[in-house]
Amino acid sequence: MKKLMFAVVSSLLALTVSACGTGTDQAASTSGQSGAKKYVFGTDATYPPFEFEKDGKYVGIDIDLINAIAKEEGFEVEIKPMDFKGIIPAVQAKQLDGAIAGISITDKRKEILDFSEPYYQAGLSLVVREDNTTINGEADLAGKTIAIKKGTTGATFADELGKKYGATVKYFDDSPSMFQEVQNGNADVTIEDYPVISYKIAVDPASKLKIVGDRLNGDHYGIAVLKGNKELQDKLNSGLKKLKENGKYDEIINTYLSTKK
The missing domain is CATH 3.40.190.10 (Periplasmic binding protein-like II)
Known part of the structure; x- marks a missing residue:
């Protein structure tokens, strides 16, 4: 009987140790x-x-x-x-x-x-509404509002430009939301990777957006x-x-x- 009880306890301990080894800190x-x-x-x-x-x-x-x-x-x-x-x-x-x-x-x-x-190789670009004639490069950002997606290199760049030129930076969770902010006229400009915005403008002419100025960097x-x-x-x-x-x-x-x- 004692041997049987020992075997049962040993099995339970083994299962407990095994379960403890499958915590959430393991790789996916x-x-x-x-x-x-x-x-x-x-x-x-x-x-x-x-x-x-x-x-x-x-x-x-x-x-x-x-x-x-x-x-x-x-x-x-x-x-x-x-x-x-x-x-x-x-x-x-x-x-x-x-x-x-x-x-x-x-x-x-x-x-x-x-x-x-x-x-x-991507690189960041300034993006404005098609009818915007006041922003042609980063030097024109003084007093403007920049819409940007959180957590991106564009956001880091926007923060730097905001400090440099006194621009206001508004943050969004995704690209469509920041584009919409510029389209609606609630922001003057956004910053996006060149290939991404080039693709959007090509497949969605109704977006009424355009790229201005040179690429701001050469991200990979x-x-x-x-x-x-x-x-x-x-x-x-x-x-x-x-x-x-x-x-x-x-x-x-x-x-x-x-x-x-």
Whole structure:
């Protein structure tokens, strides 16, 4: 009887220890249906042409790119859409394995994340209403109102311009909201990545927006992973290299943009 009780207690202790080892601080990666490792990537699904929803599916340069990398490297991908401002904290909290969301590689972000090799050169541009004739560059921002999306490099740039020229900065959770603020005349200008706003103007002439002045910087996008996750970082870099060599990278870019920037 004592042996039986000892065996039952031992089994319960083993289950308790096992359960304690599955806390929320573990990485999001699991095994997929095929037995291949599955990684969860965060994205901002309101950011065409890099990621957006169409006919109930997530599409765009970033979505196609991460799926193509996964195919080359033999892993599975789960896409988790969320507000951009929450993506980097979610990677840090190990709720995501990585993020692909038009994320500019900056020195500040490199302190808390690791990145793949750059996969796209973007750069920020000033955007105004089509009928705006008073703003032609950053020197015209004195006393103006800038609409910007939270958590972006554009927001950092807007803060700097606001201080430099005495402009007011208004913050929004997504790109459509900040564009709407300019369209409605409630803000004078917004700041957006050049390829994103170029795409929007091309596919939505009714937006009545235009780009003014030169690009403000030359940001490069990278795929973000948890600091120290060299295994995933190496897979991403290996996959990117293969896609550029076999022509698939150019095919993906040209599906959404007429020329590679």
